[in-house]
Amino acid sequence: MDVAIIAIGDELLLGSVTDTNTPFIAATIDRLGGRVVYSCHVADDPSEIYSAIGLAMSKADLVLTTGGLGPTKDDITKEVMCRYFGGRMRHDDAVARHIEDIFRRKGLPMNDLTASQAMVPDCCTVVENAVGTAPVMWFERDGKVLVSMPGVPREMRYVFDHEVVPRLRGYYDISSVELHHRFISTEGISESDVNTRIEAFEVSSPLRSVHIAYLPQTGYLKLRMDAEDAVLLSEAESLFCKEFEEYVIFKGDITPAEALLNRLREAGLTVSSAESCTGGNIAHQLTLIAGCSDVYQGSVVSYSNEVKMHLLGVNASTLDSYGAVSVEVAREMAEGVALAVGTDCSMATSGIAGPGGATPGKPVGTVCIAVKFPSGTVSDVYHFTGGRSEVISRATVKAITLLIRGLGCRATGLS
Amino acid sequence: MDVAIIAIGDELLLGSVTDTNTPFIAATIDRLGGRVVYSCHVADDPSEIYSAIGLAMSKADLVLTTGGLGPTKDDITKEVMCRYFGGRMRHDDAVARHIEDIFRRKGLPMNDLTASQAMVPDCCTVVENAVGTAPVMWFERDGKVLVSMPGVPREMRYVFDHEVVPRLRGYYDISSVELHHRFISTEGISESDVNTRIEAFEVSSPLRSVHIAYLPQTGYLKLRMDAEDAVLLSEAESLFCKEFEEYVIFKGDITPAEALLNRLREAGLTVSSAESCTGGNIAHQLTLIAGCSDVYQGSVVSYSNEVKMHLLGVNASTLDSYGAVSVEVAREMAEGVALAVGTDCSMATSGIAGPGGATPGKPVGTVCIAVKFPSGTVSDVYHFTGGRSEVISRATVKAITLLIRGLGCRATGLS
Numbered sequence: 001m002d003v004a005i006i007a008i009g010d011e012l013l014l015g016s017v018t019d020t021n022t023p024f025i026a027a028t029i030d031r032l033g034g035r036v037v038y039s040c041h042v043a044d045d046p047s048e049i050y051s052a053i054g055l056a057m058s059k060a061d062l063v064l065t066t067g068g069l070g071p072t073k074d075d076i077t078k079e080v081m082c083r084y085f086g087g088r089m090r091h092d093d094a095v096a097r098h099i100e101d102i103f104r105r106k107g108l109p110m111n112d113l114t115a116s117q118a119m120v121p122d123c124c125t126v127v128e129n130a131v132g133t134a135p136v137m138w139f140e141r142d143g144k145v146l147v148s149m150p151g152v153p154r155e156m157r158y159v160f161d162h163e164v165v166p167r168l169r170g171y172y173d174i175s176s177v178e179l180h181h182r183f184i185s186t187e188g189i190s191e192s193d194v195n196t197r198i199e200a201f202e203v204s205s206p207l208r209s210v211h212i213a214y215l216p217q218t219g220y221l222k223l224r225m226d227a228e229d230a231v232l233l234s235e236a237e238s239l240f241c242k243e244f245e246e247y248v249i250f251k252g253d254i255t256p257a258e259a260l261l262n263r264l265r266e267a268g269l270t271v272s273s274a275e276s277c278t279g280g281n282i283a284h285q286l287t288l289i290a291g292c293s294d295v296y297q298g299s300v301v302s303y304s305n306e307v308k309m310h311l312l313g314v315n316a317s318t319l320d321s322y323g324a325v326s327v328e329v330a331r332e333m334a335e336g337v338a339l340a341v342g343t344d345c346s347m348a349t350s351g352i353a354g355p356g357g358a359t360p361g362k363p364v365g366t367v368c369i370a371v372k373f374p375s376g377t378v379s380d381v382y383h384f385t386g387g388r389s390e391v392i393s394r395a396t397v398k399a400i401t402l403l404i405r406g407l408g409c410r411a412t413g414l415s
Numbered sequence: 416m417d418v419a420i421i422a423i424g425d426e427l428l429l430g431s432v433t434d435t436n437t438p439f440i441a442a443t444i445d446r447l448g449g450r451v452v453y454s455c456h457v458a459d460d461p462s463e464i465y466s467a468i469g470l471a472m473s474k475a476d477l478v479l480t481t482g483g484l485g486p487t488k489d490d491i492t493k494e495v496m497c498r499y500f501g502g503r504m505r506h507d508d509a510v511a512r513h514i515e516d517i518f519r520r521k522g523l524p525m526n527d528l529t530a531s532q533a534m535v536p537d538c539c540t541v542v543e544n545a546v547g548t549a550p551v552m553w554f555e556r557d558g559k560v561l562v563s564m565p566g567v568p569r570e571m572r573y574v575f576d577h578e579v580v581p582r583l584r585g586y587y588d589i590s591s592v593e594l595h596h597r598f599i600s601t602e603g604i605s606e607s608d609v610n611t612r613i614e615a616f617e618v619s620s621p622l623r624s625v626h627i628a629y630l631p632q633t634g635y636l637k638l639r640m641d642a643e644d645a646v647l648l649s650e651a652e653s654l655f656c657k658e659f660e661e662y663v664i665f666k667g668d669i670t671p672a673e674a675l676l677n678r679l680r681e682a683g684l685t686v687s688s689a690e691s692c693t694g695g696n697i698a699h700q701l702t703l704i705a706g707c708s709d710v711y712q713g714s715v716v717s718y719s720n721e722v723k724m725h726l727l728g729v730n731a732s733t734l735d736s737y738g739a740v741s742v743e744v745a746r747e748m749a750e751g752v753a754l755a756v757g758t759d760c761s762m763a764t765s766g767i768a769g770p771g772g773a774t775p776g777k778p779v780g781t782v783c784i785a786v787k788f789p790s791g792t793v794s795d796v797y798h799f800t801g802g803r804s805e806v807i808s809r810a811t812v813k814a815i816t817l818l819i820r821g822l823g824c825r826a827t828g829l830s
Contacts, residue, residue: 011628012438113610191485288803298719
C-alpha cells in the first residue's frame, strides 16, 4: 500500500505551526506495513490543493489529507475535493445535528461559519468526527482512496485511529504485509560509527539482513530494525546488543524517561529530582508517563541559591567555595532532594543553559550532574552543545541515562 | 521570491521524527517577505529526490533542501544534485580539513564514511558549515537557486541564519518587499467567533484590510496580522485589542511563559510554582526563557501527598477532608510554595491528567488551579480535554494565563 500525505494550511507554509500530523500518520502507516511515498504541505489555495491531490493520487493508492476543514473563511478544501471527485456540495443533517450537539454541550453559541461545516460533497462517504465539528470524508476513484481529516492534532489522531485505520484494514489486505519492528536506543556512539561497525559484519549476518533506520534524538541515538521475519529480527537485535553492549541504554519504542521508570519499577526503587539548569524538565519528562506515581515522588526546582539551601539543605559554605555550578553542589542537591522527598534515588543538575551566564572556565553548556543510588552518589561535569532548550534537553537525557545505566550495573561506577 | 522547501530523509516518511526544519525556514522566509509555495518530504531515494527537485525548481525561484547529507550509506543527496545540475563529484580539501578539525576537537576517530563527506559536486559553491561536518551547497541555474543544507536542526538553523540568509539578501532584492507582522494571543474565544466578529466590521476597516492568520495553540489562540503598511497594521492591532479586550492575554510573538515573565518584571514581582498534575511543566516553560532567574525563583513538584505536606505545608486535614484534587489543597499548595521559596506570586495545580486516576465526580481532565497574588489567592476547578500531555499543557497555559490576567487587572477577581 503506497501512501501519500497532504497537510493543508497557510500556517504550515508560513512556518507558524509545526506539522505533527504527518509524522503521526506516517508512523502508523509504517507499522501497518504501508509505505509513505510522498508527503507535502500546501496552502489554503484551491489550485494548489487541486494539483497536490492530482500528484498524490498519481503516486499513491491511498491519499490522506489533514487540515483545511476549519470554520474560518480561508478553508476551501471541501469544495476543491468536491470538484476533483466530480460532485456537488450538499447539506448533511446528521453532521449539522452533531455540530449543534457539540456546541450545546460546550455551551457555545452557533454561528453561520460553524453551521457551514454541515455542507459536504455528495461524492464522498461522511465519517463521523466524534471529537470535533469538521466531518471526515472518504472519497474513492479508480480503486484509489482519499480520506480528508481535520487538522487539529487531537481530532485528527482520534478519527485516524478510531475511524480511518479500521476502515483501511477492511479496504486493503493490510494485516498480511505487516512488518515487524525492534527499537534500540544507544548513547555515546555516532550514527556513522554504528553504521561502519555493522557494515563490517558478514553480508549473511542477521544484522545485515534487516533494514536499520537511524533516528537521531536529542542526546541519544535511536535505531529501528525492520523485517518481515520475526526470528531473523530477534537474532539481529541480540547481535546488535552484544556488539554495542556498552552503548545500548534501553530497548523498545519508548523515551528515556519511560525506560527509567520501568527500570526503577523492576528494582523496586523510587526517584526524585533536584533541578537548577534543567528547570523542571526532568520532572516533566517523568510525569508525562502515565502511572509514574508509583516510583516518582516529586522534585525541587532550585533556581536560586536560597532554595538550594532552604529546601535541599545545600551548605552555604559549599556554594561559597565551589559556586552553584559545581559537582560538589550537585551532589548535595541530589542527596538533599532524596532526603527531603524521601526517595531511594535522585538526579540533580546545576549548569549554564545560556545564552548568558558563562563564567571563566564555565562556558555555556557546562552542566554538573549528580545521580544518587541507594549505594552511593556519582557526579561529573558535562559540556553540551546547542541553544538553551537543547542544553536543557541534553542535560535531562544525560541525567536520566546515567541513572538507567547505574541501575543496570550497580556494581560498577559507584563510589 | 517564491520558495520551495524539500526535507529529505527516510525518517520523515517513516514518521520517526518530526520535521522542525521546514517551519523554521518557512517562518524566516515569511519574515523576509518571501512566499513558500511548496514544501515536501522525500525519502533517501535518488529518483524521488531528483523528481522533487524538478518539481520544486519549476514552482519556485529558490529551493531550500534539508537533510540527506549525513555520513551513513543511505545519503545520496549530493550525487543526485550533482547529476541534476550536470557536474562531477570532486574531493574538497578545505572541507576535508574542516571535518578533521571537528573530529580532533571532539576527540573522535575519523572513519571512511565521515571522510566521504569531503566529496562535493564541482557544479556548486561550497559554503562552510561551522557547526558540523556536512557541507552546505549553493547551486545556480537559469537565475534560480538551490541551497542544500544539513538535516540536523541545530546545524541547519546555524548555517541558514549565518550563511544562507545573508547570501540570499545579496542575491535577491529582499529588504524592499518586507512585510510587517503583529502577534496577538487570545484565550476563551473560538477562531470562528473571532473571525465572525471581524467580518462584521466595515470592509474599509483596518481590521478588514490586513491579512489575519489564525494559529491555534494548545490552550489559547494566537493570531498574526500581516501588512506592508505599518501604520495600517498598528490601527488594526489597536482596533482588535479594543474589540476583543476581554480575550486578549498578551501581544507579541512570544509564549505565555515569556509574557508572564515580562509582566512580573514590570510589576517587580517574583514567582514560583507548586505542581502536582502539571509535574514541573510550568517550571519548565518558565525556565526555557533566558534570563528568567530575576523573577522566577523555584518550584516544588509535589506528586505525593507527603511532599505536599512536608515541603509545602499542606494540612493533612485538608487532604483528608477534600482530597488532593481540590481547590482547598491547591490554595494551600500555592500559598505554601510562595512561603517556602519566598516569592510574591505563585501557581499551583492538582488534578487528574489521565488516562487513569478518575474518581466519581472527578473525571480525567479535572484540574484545580490556585494562583497567589500579593493581594490574595484565587482558585477554581477546570476541565480540560485531550490526552495526558494535552491536559498537562492546557493546565499549564491556564495557570500562567490566570496569573497574567490577574496582574493585568489587580483590582478585580481577587478576594
